[in-house]
Amino acid sequence: MTIQVEMKDIVNLCQNRWFVYPGSEIYGWLANSWDYGPYGSLLKENIKNLWLKEFIQKRMDTMLLDASLIMNPKVWEASGHVWGFADPLMDCKSCKNRFRADKLVDAKLKDGTPEPEWYAWDKTESIRLKEIIDELNIHCPDCGEKNFSDIKKFNLMLKTFLWVTEDGASLAYLRPETAQGQFVDFTNVARSSRRKLPFGIAQVGKSFRNEITPGNFIFRTREFEQMELEYFVTPGEDDAAFAEWKSESNRYLTEVIGLKSENVKFVPIKKEELPHYSKEAWDFEYNYPFGWWEIETLANRTDYDLKAHMTASGQNLSYFDAVNNKRFLPFVIEPAMGLWRITLAALCDAYTIEGERTYLKLAPRIAPIKVWVLPVVKKLSDLGKEIYSQLSEDFVCEYDDVGSVGKRYARMDEIGTPFCVTIDSTNYEEWNVTVRNRDSMEQEVIKITELNSYIKERLK
Numbered sequence: 001m002t003i004q005v006e007m008k009d010i011v012n013l014c015q016n017r018w019f020v021y022p023g024s025e026i027y028g029w030l031a032n033s034w035d036y037g038p039y040g041s042l043l044k045e046n047i048k049n050l051w052l053k054e055f056i057q058k059r060m061d062t063m064l065l066d067a068s069l070i071m072n073p074k075v076w077e078a079s080g081h082v083w084g085f086a087d088p089l090m091d092c093k094s095c096k097n098r099f100r101a102d103k104l105v106d107a108k109l110k111d112g113t114p115e116p117e118w119y120a121w122d123k124t125e126s127i128r129l130k131e132i133i134d135e136l137n138i139h140c141p142d143c144g145e146k147n148f149s150d151i152k153k154f155n156l157m158l159k160t161f162l163w164v165t166e167d168g169a170s171l172a173y174l175r176p177e178t179a180q181g182q183f184v185d186f187t188n189v190a191r192s193s194r195r196k197l198p199f200g201i202a203q204v205g206k207s208f209r210n211e212i213t214p215g216n217f218i219f220r221t222r223e224f225e226q227m228e229l230e231y232f233v234t235p236g237e238d239d240a241a242f243a244e245w246k247s248e249s250n251r252y253l254t255e256v257i258g259l260k261s262e263n264v265k266f267v268p269i270k271k272e273e274l275p276h277y278s279k280e281a282w283d284f285e286y287n288y289p290f291g292w293w294e295i296e297t298l299a300n301r302t303d304y305d306l307k308a309h310m311t312a313s314g315q316n317l318s319y320f321d322a323v324n325n326k327r328f329l330p331f332v333i334e335p336a337m338g339l340w341r342i343t344l345a346a347l348c349d350a351y352t353i354e355g356e357r358t359y360l361k362l363a364p365r366i367a368p369i370k371v372w373v374l375p376v377v378k379k380l381s382d383l384g385k386e387i388y389s390q391l392s393e394d395f396v397c398e399y400d401d402v403g404s405v406g407k408r409y410a411r412m413d414e415i416g417t418p419f420c421v422t423i424d425s426t427n428y429e430e431w432n433v434t435v436r437n438r439d440s441m442e443q444e445v446i447k448i449t450e451l452n453s454y455i456k457e458r459l460k
């Protein structure tokens with residue numbers, strides 16, 4: 001029987017089993033900050049490395065970049081983030097809680113309230129939004145009152161100050177997306193790599209947003225990691241590239257990471273909700289315990305960014321097509337994924353309760369620990385450690401010679417370890433070990449010399 005997983009189960013598992021802890025916990029936590037513990041770090045790293053393998057290592061037309069987190073503030077003026085990257089905020093004057101006005105409207109419309117006809121074309125404009133809230137008779141979700149302040153726009157970029165002179169600091173921003181690095185470095189990469197279109201430039205790394213309503217554990221945070229690829233194409237070839245990345249994104253999420261396909265859907269973003277830079281965009285959503293929410297945005301950014309940086313910097317960012325002897329600004333297709341959101345989706349997807357057993361049915365290739373080595377009795381510890389060294393040449397392993405074997409199996413199941421190698425005295429004499437499979441709980445006797453290839457075969 002499949003039991004619907006609840007967020008509290010995931011949060012408890014993460015905190016009790018070394019996946020994710022509250023950040024700065026000994027000082028009472030910094031709200032909505034999370035630290036990845038030993039297993040969480042490995043799980044997240046595996047998801048990231050598979051993205052790099054699929055989209056950098058295996059493709060001939062993509063390259064990796066690692067740009068600065070703090071860029072020249074002019075980058076964010078040119079990209080539109082300084083004026084456009086803002087949420088409409090509203091306070092409840094009765095309970096003093098703060099809300100995103102557009103999200104309250106979305107929540108009401110999800111309840112089935114018919115959309116006012118003017119909603120579509122005027123959604124983010126503050127005064128109209130306040131009228132929409134009145135029209136839909138929206139009350140405070142926390143205290144039930146209808147006593148809202150005016151709506152104010154709140155910029156999401158996290159500010160910092162750089163001491164550029166002895167007596168003064170200048171304002172800078174922590175990047176709210178990795179993407180602008182690819183645009184600002186476009187000519188450097190294109191020239192030095194001598195690539196012909198189409199080609200992609202990718203970045204994986206931290207981004208920061210001063211989110212007004214962070215929450216749902218690691219789903220919406222102020223500091224998070226993105227995996228973004230900017231795929232530069234000749235204008236006119238953008239629709240075909242968009243379709244290709246739609247199918248590549250789906251393949252990565254369902255086949256590579258192993259999310260159940262019924263828990264992933266792809267939805268078009270309405271024209272009036274598109275970000276300022278895009279011509280077309282679709283969201284990949286995952287069916288989290290708290291509902292369907294975005295895991296990836298796939299956008300056709302046109303030549304918006306290159307054009308904006310070319311105008312603001314005065315540098316020529318155009319591409320020279322030597323075959324047709326033409327200069328132009330390429331269009332950009334951008335699959336932008338949230339690493340933390342995929343990690344959370346992988347945990348929710350894998351959480352399995354079968355009878356008395358609770359375990360993480362993670363795809364073996366993303367499991368934090370691949371093999372757990374268990375000598376049944378202490379006198380087999382030396383051989384156990386030798387087998388650990390043999391296996392750890394190829395896999396991340398754990399060694400454990402304490403407690404009952406049943407309890408050790410349960411611990412390994414709970415963190416999703418797909419294989420457990422048990423050494424007992426009988427098979428020790430025959431130079432065999434027993435491999436226990438997490439999902440079937442079946443055990444197979446394997447020669448020690450064949451152990452690495454046996455496991456490697458099953459991790460593919």
Ligand code: GAP
Nearest residue numbers: 177179219220221224295296297336337338341
């Ligand atoms: N460069 C385009 C861009 O940044 P986005 O939809 O704002 O697009 C891409 O972000 C992905 O980054 C999202 O689909 C989501 O998975 C992740 N993301 C965005 N904000 C986040 C946050 N506050 N916490 C965790 N992940 C976030």
